[in-house]
């Protein structure tokens with residue numbers, strides 16, 4: 001396709017798309033342990049893809065014009081409500097993803113409180129970054145409370161944080177489970193303290209919401225976290241994670257219609273149609289909704305129970321296998337499908353990630369935070385079960401290779417400069433220099449080095465604000481028009 005303005009044959013377009021996609025991480029095969037969730041069921045993926053395609057042009061902007069979308073949305077919300085022990089009052093919406101669900105939970109909590117001048121929310125410091133995005137977008141202060149030694153929210157400390165400004169606190173949130181460590185917060189205790197103070201309590205079950213109910217049904221010990229817990233006012237659950245739906249679908253539930261009301265937006269203050277939206281988007285493709293509806297129907301309740309059994313067996317086997325390895329350990333026993341690994345002084349975690357990638361396994365580095373060292377994240381999929389032995393072999397070999405390679409050396413002069421830099425004082429030229437020093441120089445297309453460990457080691461030395469600024473500068477340089 002040399003001339004992008006000349007019409008192309010469908011076959012040539014599809015061939016080019018396949019060529020582009022070949023450079024991406026694999027979506028299937030159970031070896032990509034972040035970003036994607038693989039049921040290992042090709043027939044489910046096929047029907048979901050067909051559903052996305054069939055509804056890609058339909059517009060959820062007006063449910064009376066596309067009643068099919070309203071039907072599918074209400075059915076998905078109903079199924080999710082049933083899964084989460086919801087009383088008959090519960091209502092909800094399908095959103096584009098976990099971040100949008102969290103944004104809307106925060107926005108609704110803020111806008112329901114016209115009496116509040118300086119809105120704030122109280123979060124464990126393990127809450128997903130989507131809450132920080134909500135704080136940034138909506139002018140809600142995020143009051144972070146350190147988690148305990150068990151990586152779970154500390155209810156007494158959260159209560160004290162609410163009590164610093166109870167009349168300005170619009171929301172308290174917890175995770176089921178947290179992304180970084182994979183453990184479920186003490187939802188019942190936190191919801192109770194929120195309810196006692198008349199504050200909403202959101203449970204972010206974006207990544208665990210479609211797993212934990214089945215885990216409980218399979219006899220696993222799952223602490224109470226659903227609408228069965230008094231004081232829980234809203235819950236987010238992503239369909240595009242462990243409901244194994246195509247990307248672009250999450251559910252946000254509120255305990256009552258009154259709690260949802262402020263989420264709605266209407267505007268008749270212009271000469272066109274009265275804009276009436278339940279989510280952040282206005283025009284909303286029907287594709288992801290139909291894809292999620294199709295996946296949920298295709299897998300069914302019994303199917304999810306099987307997939308949950310498989311993924312939890314995979315997690316058990318990974319935890320047991322890691323226990324037999326030197327140099328690496330599980331940070332905290334996982335409550336769901338997410339495993340955080342840490343290395344000891346004998347090897348560098350970022351090098352382990354590179355070595356895993358070289359062996360076809362994609363795990364995610366997590367930089368050090370709040371005085372805790374860097375870790376390695378694994379979002380385990382049902383499709384990973386068939387390959388757990390290979391995963392553990394790859395991990396053993398990767399740890400051994402990282403031990404042989406030794407620590408990642410960051411030039412002490414560079415380390416000193418990075419530790420002292422104030423991102424607010426830096427200009428574009430400084431960022432160009434920093435990106436070059438980090439091995440992330442711009443240029444044509446993606447300029448990622450083969451090995452990311454030196455980049456991560458450098459970022460790990462930087463304060464969070466500098467990490468953010470450097471990575472924003474990187475993204476800015478990646479997103480330039482192709483001409």
Ligand SMILES: Cc1ncc(COP(=O)(O)O)c(C=O)c1O
Nearest residue numbers: 097098099128130179204206207
């Ligand atoms: C607990 C939790 N909340 C929110 C999100 C954000 O979801 P999304 O990436 O779909 O926007 C995630 C994503 O991993 C998550 O794990």
